[in-house]
Amino acid sequence: MNAPESIRILLVDDNPADATLAKELIMETKVPTEVSVVTDGDLAIDLIERMLKSKAKMPELVLLDLNMPKRGGHEVLRLLRGMPDVVTMLVVIYTGSRSPADLDAARAAGASGYIVKPVDAIEIDETIVAFRELLLLLAEMKSNDNC
16 A cells, blocks of 8 residues: 655745744644745745646645735635636635634635634644644545545
8 A cells, every 4th residue: 555645735824933833733643744835925826826837736735824924815815716726725724813804704715714823732732633634634535536
């Protein structure tokens, strides 16, 4: 039996500490992943557009912070949902915002999910569980596509 193929993740976050924590929490899930990080929305859109042009393997999951310089997460989400080639890509908001308005706006713009960045040990454990469930679902979807 072949080893499972890694899940390709694009993490879009301008805060290096938050990005490092997210990568550590993803590693804790024990699900094979390849995590790429970009630090703002412009870089995320540029990367996706270049990948589309070069026919590179696209990320299967985008973890998108909302509050970033240049182009914020809400705008990036709207742009991604407007690109026919990536409209079905999983885009999960990963943000410090607990605002119901941000959650509603993300849902309305087509976010696949919404995970609040953890601030304490209990929330860290809950985030690991949320990431694990999300990644296992993606792994199952990938294995079904390869049948």
